[in-house]
Amino acid sequence: MQEVQDNNSSPTPGLRERKRAETHARIQSEGIRLFVDKGFEATTLDEVAAAADVSRRTLLNYFGSKEEIVFSAKAEIPQLIADAVAARPADEPLLDMVENALLDLAQRHQTEQARAITVLIGATPSLQAGDQAKYERIERLLAQTLAAKKGLPEDDVSCRIVAGAAxxxxxxxxAEWLKHPGRSPEAFGREAFAALRRIAG
Structure with missing residues (x-):
């Protein structure tokens, strides 16, 4: 019975959904590749469409702009961070909860593509505002998730401060990862959280 319920709750995607997902992923992948290889400003939507073997019109059904293609590759980050925090033990101190969640994610999602996209954004002024908006979403969702985990009001000041610091x-x-590719971002993260504790203590 349980197996039937689980199957019903997670239906296998149909052919149409699978084809849409495959097309979305192909456009995203080819777009990122071209932006990294040629430069964001130098690459046109027509070139991305040709590389992905779709028409420009089809591409625009999935992505409204080149910026959307780039940020689609990072769209899940705020929720990934929130989910990692939500999975931590409820009795952990707020700062430990965030540090452990972020370090765990850094170890699992540190890829060459992630670094290439981060380099691309850093080198492209027209992408930087969107990247800042991503950090703002992370901070809001992180503060809300911390508050929910601790059973506190959504606007609890301690949760907001910890989210902002994180x-x-x-x-x-x-930034450290970009300057020193051989050094893992979690190594600097540990140092930064330790420094924050020394200052606060």
Whole structure:
């Protein structure tokens, strides 16, 4: 009975859904590849469409702009962070909860493509505003998730402060990773959280 219920709750995607997902992934992959190889500004939507073997009209049904293609590759990050925090033990101190969640994610999602996209964004002024918006979403969702985990009001000031500090450390860790590719972002993250504790203590 349980197996039947589980199957009903997670139906296998139909052919149409699978084809849409495959097309979305192909456009995203070819777009990122071209942006990294040629430069964001130098690459046109027509070139991305040709590389993905779709028409420009089809591409625009999936992505409204080149910016959307880039940020689609990072769209899940705020929720991934929130889910990682939600999975931590409820009795962990707020700062430990965030640090452990972020370090775990850094170890599992540190890829060459992630670094290439981060380099691309850093080198492209027209993408930087969208990247800042991503960090703002992370901070809001992180504060809400911490508050829910601790049974506190959604606007609890401690949760908001910890979320803001965590996002600042996330930005610094990313910048350090770009400057020193051989050094893992979690190594700098550990140092940054330790420094924050020393300052706060």
């Amino acid at each position: 996002v600042s450390i996330l930005k610094l860790s990313t």
